[in-house]
Amino acid sequence: MTSFSMAEPRHPAAGSAPSPCQDHCTARIMALTRGIVRLGASLQPSCGRAAFHPSARAPLLLGHAQVLLGGLRLQHSAPQSNKCQWQLKEDCFELTYGGLVMHFDYVWLRDHCRSASCYNAKTNQRNLDTANVELTIRPAKTRVDDETLFLTWPDGHITRYGLAWLAQNSYEGQKKSAVQPRILWDSDTYTNAKISSISWEKFMSCDDELKNFLRNFLLYGIAFVDGVPATLEDTEILTQRVSLIRETMYGRMWSFTSDFSRGDTAYTKLALDRHTDTSYFQEPCGMQVFHCLRHEGTGGRTLLVDGFHAASKVLEQSPENFELLSRIPIKHEYIENMRDHRNHMIGIGPVLNVYPWNNEVYMIRYNNYDRAVINTVPYNVVQRWYVAHRELTMELRKPQNELWVKLKPGKVLFVDNWRVLHGRESFTGLRQLCGCYLTRDDVLNTARSLGLEV
């Protein structure tokens, strides 16, 4: 399944300036239109910007395009060049470019005009009032040159679209690629990947190292920093290099031990089965940071399991169970009576949250402790949901999927709480853990600012 495999990283929008790989791409497109690129032949670009060519990102479309190009019946259209063909269809504008057949709704085209009066390029915001676009609008005139489509609208306004821009922003060009590239893992594959921990000094001082750290964190959903001074303050400084801290009812930075100071099993010495945290938030916390400041005793190892890997197995084995887990809304709840007030949190959403256009899982909400009463579906659906939930649980519990680590003072663990489940072994003795939750948007923002395409 494409959505679960490691997809090509996304590339920045190609500008209109010719890129060094353009000739290379053009040659391939010409080859394609002549039908001499074999199905399955790799279109991997030989230069970094070749993703401007849509089929470089979606080589699977190649064979499809060959067939279609061979049998295209063109109406109201003019072949503009070897690599681009278009036709004004009744309900959409059809564009074939770089081996990709795309369909654009006419209102969409008017709405996405990037002219100075319709779009503010300084703020990257739309100026055009979409509500003023006639819903039956059609272009009065169409022209395509090598790299640009020109549409003249009935009122005379002209929109220019880069063909590469259209390819990149079309449904067809987008649906096969993962929004968030990832490498699914079990214990062996993660261990064999030998992702080295980054040292605290490098993490704090070198942007390239931080970028590398974030790349791995986003690909695997976990990452470690070593040699961090074992204090809450230093842990806080560390995390702020990556993101804003997400404050919750547990505080901003938290530090906890088995004193049952809060009404939750986390604050005991008991084992905790694999789970995601804050499933009882409408938007569960994106990332979690753990730093074990001290442990004098036995046990207490941390368990990590790749939830996306387990979900991909369910999809492979029984799509109907995957579907149930991604459709049925489930409630999670946190009820805590504090001395002077009460916390009551409710989060509702499916166990597997997927993007509908590519079935890519972007968030798993799995916490059997905090799952609330199911009353959102009738009993016969509940039955099927339990079957699906069981299958996912079995996957999550396979010993080969369990990565066990012992957190020690100095070793900080980052967990993508939308993906990787954590748990812990029971323990004896004094054990103190500190950490915080991070705002997912800010982690991704930092990653993008360092040049990562996520």
Ligand SMILES: C[N+](C)(C)CCCC[C@H](N)C(=O)O
């Ligand atoms: C991390 N910290 C100790 C502060 C909170 C633990 C929260 C535990 C809760 N059952 C959940 O899974 O969300």
Ligand SMILES: O=C(O)CCC(=O)C(=O)O
């Ligand atoms: O004690 C631990 O290692 C983790 C406990 C836990 O699940 C949590 O704090 O979210």
Ligand SMILES: [Fe+2]
């Ligand atoms: Fe937890």
